[in-house]
Amino acid sequence: MGLSYSYSSYSRNLLGATIASLAVWAGLYLLLTGRGERFNVGGYLLRISPYMWALYGISFCIGLSVVGAAWGIFIAGTSILGGAVRTPRIATKNLISIIFCEVVAIYGVIMAIVFSAKIQAVNSSAGFSRSDYYTGFSLFWGGLAVGLSNLICGLAVGITGSNAAVADAHDQQLFVKVLIIEIFGSVIGLFGLIVGLLVTGKAEDFAGVI
Amino acid sequence: MNEIYFNAYAGYLEGVVRGYRDGLITAPQYLNLTQCETMDDLKLQLATTDYASFLQNEPSPMSTSTLSARCTDALVAEFQYLQQNAAEPISKFLDYITYGYMIDNVILLITGTLHERDTHDLLEKCHPLGFFDTMPALCVATTVQDLYSTVLVDSPLAGYFRECLSAEDLNELNIEIIRNTLHKAYLEDFYAYCQSLGEPTASIMSEILKLEADRRTVNITINSFGTDLSKDDRAKLYPRLGNMYPEAQTRLARVDDVDQVKAILEQYSEYKTILAGVSLGASTGGNDVTLEDRFFVREVQFNKDSFEQQFHYGVFYSWLRLKEQEIRNVVWVAECISQQQKDKINNYTSIY
Numbered sequence: 001m002g003l004s005y006s007y008s009s010y011s012r013n014l015l016g017a018t019i020a021s022l023a024v025w026a027g028l029y030l031l032l033t034g035r036g037e038r039f040n041v042g043g044y045l046l047r048i049s050p051y052m053w054a055l056y057g058i059s060f061c062i063g064l065s066v067v068g069a070a071w072g073i074f075i076a077g078t079s080i081l082g083g084a085v086r087t088p089r090i091a092t093k094n095l096i097s098i099i100f101c102e103v104v105a106i107y108g109v110i111m112a113i114v115f116s117a118k119i120q121a122v123n124s125s126a127g128f129s130r131s132d133y134y135t136g137f138s139l140f141w142g143g144l145a146v147g148l149s150n151l152i153c154g155l156a157v158g159i160t161g162s163n164a165a166v167a168d169a170h171d172q173q174l175f176v177k178v179l180i181i182e183i184f185g186s187v188i189g190l191f192g193l194i195v196g197l198l199v200t201g202k203a204e205d206f207a208g209v210i
Numbered sequence: 211m212n213e214i215y216f217n218a219y220a221g222y223l224e225g226v227v228r229g230y231r232d233g234l235i236t237a238p239q240y241l242n243l244t245q246c247e248t249m250d251d252l253k254l255q256l257a258t259t260d261y262a263s264f265l266q267n268e269p270s271p272m273s274t275s276t277l278s279a280r281c282t283d284a285l286v287a288e289f290q291y292l293q294q295n296a297a298e299p300i301s302k303f304l305d306y307i308t309y310g311y312m313i314d315n316v317i318l319l320i321t322g323t324l325h326e327r328d329t330h331d332l333l334e335k336c337h338p339l340g341f342f343d344t345m346p347a348l349c350v351a352t353t354v355q356d357l358y359s360t361v362l363v364d365s366p367l368a369g370y371f372r373e374c375l376s377a378e379d380l381n382e383l384n385i386e387i388i389r390n391t392l393h394k395a396y397l398e399d400f401y402a403y404c405q406s407l408g409e410p411t412a413s414i415m416s417e418i419l420k421l422e423a424d425r426r427t428v429n430i431t432i433n434s435f436g437t438d439l440s441k442d443d444r445a446k447l448y449p450r451l452g453n454m455y456p457e458a459q460t461r462l463a464r465v466d467d468v469d470q471v472k473a474i475l476e477q478y479s480e481y482k483t484i485l486a487g488v489s490l491g492a493s494t495g496g497n498d499v500t501l502e503d504r505f506f507v508r509e510v511q512f513n514k515d516s517f518e519q520q521f522h523y524g525v526f527y528s529w530l531r532l533k534e535q536e537i538r539n540v541v542w543v544a545e546c547i548s549q550q551q552k553d554k555i556n557n558y559t560s561i562y
Contacts, residue, residue: 078217078218079221080225081221081222082223082226083228084225155214169229169232
């Protein structure tokens with residue numbers, strides 16, 4: 001195993017070194033042949049369609065939220081199942097942890113619906129307006145903020161939910177105490193939701209140059 | 211980051227093993243057990259514990275050896291349930307736990323064969339957790355080379371035998387040396403494996419295994435007094451880990467009697483308390499606390515501590531150790547009851 005590990009790390013280093021040297025070579029080539037302005041990150045970003053930004057934002061929003069929820073559910077769920085072998089009473093009570101995780105996915109769905117309402121067909125012959133670019137960027141970063149905060153929130157709720165199940169199985173009185181911590185964990189997803197709403201609040205629907 | 215992945219492999223099993231932990235006999239239950247006058251009373255009291263289903267079909271005058279066997283059956287049933295439901299990294303950890311029992315079984319069979327005992331009796335005495343397929347064939351081996359090349363080379367213990375192959379013939383002393391060498395190799399291997407599992411398993415298991423290594427070191431030292439074992443050979447048997455490695459071990463390797471052992475151990479803060487009021491070696495009878503009991507108390511404490519954290523493998527090892535301690539306790543109480551020695555009945559190591 002040690003051999004294969006060293007081999008894979010060696011090939012990974014080789015790959016990294018190749019990519020880095022190619023990038024340096026291309027950069028120097030452009031610079032020294034007087035075409036350095038082609039190396040233009042800002043221009044590249046502006047050439048991306050605002051639709052692309054907006055749809056990426058929406059898919060990050062729902063995708064990361066669902067990953068967070070699913071991850072949390074399996075962390076909490078396996079411990080609930082294991083604990084319920086000896087103390088079946090915990091199974092129904094600890095479904096609350098599963099619901100808390102599920103809520104995270106629902107946040108993602110709601111935000112994805114709100115975001116996607118802003119996407120309209122642009123029929124203007126003059127192309128996208130400045131406002132459309134703003135909408136695209138705000139949906140991207142808003143969606144990313146919602147998705148990431150829901151992912152982390154789902155993990156936090158899942159781990160505390162697992163703690164709650166194990167603690168409840170050992171001592172009934174501990175359930176409410178751990179649940180309070182779990183509720184605090186589940187609130188952090190809501191913060192992401194609020195910020196996502198605020199960020200996209202001023203964004204107009206796509207309309208094009210009128 | 212371990213919390214995020216752990217439950218994918220072992221979440222269910224951890225829940226189950228914590229359930230087992232909650233089934234351990236508690237202090238009030240022990241109090242009830244010690245109040246019993248006859249074995250039937252004891253059996254009635256044990257009916258409220260996890261042992262109930264294993265004891266209910268036993269005919270009424272139950273001997274302590276039957277009680278011990280049935281309790282072990284309960285332990286084995288629970289452990290095998292864990293093994294059957296385990297998937298990769300956790301199943302390997304559980305396998306590692308059984309290697310210790312395998313070593314004991316191998317030694318039991320070799321010793322038994324040396325004394326020409328009946329093979330079937332020996333196989334019945336083997337611990338069920340340490341059973342492996344080629345084990346019955348051990349009874350035919352007469353030299354260490356035979357033992358290794360015909361039987362053990364296919365068992366998981368093969369790697370541990372590397373250091374024992376130099377021993378020529380099987381006699382009382384050599385078997386004891388083989389046993390300790392095997393345990394030493396096993397302990398070092400298990401320790402290295404636990405370290406490779408990463409935190410928090412590594413730190414929790416290292417505490418427990420270090421204590422185990424220290425206990426072996428002290429026991430080897432005390433048991434080697436008055437035997438043919440040379441001091442160099444004694445030093446070779448010490449596990450190369452633990453709180454006594456390497457400084458205290460090099461000093462223990464040179465001592466000649468129990469008082470010197472005590473003098474050395476008293477210089478180390480963590481073992482000072484263990485030794486207080488202990489009669490080392492020569493037992494004078496009565497209610498003396500033995501060093502073994504003190505180590506048991508310390509071990510129980512460490513194993514209880516490992517349940518304070520979630521998402522690590524240590525709980526599986528700790529539960530098994532606590533359950534074994536519980537069986538020792540129950541058997542002790544049963545012995546005291548059946549031999550009418552009620553004054554010693556409280557000398558068990560309470561767990562919860």
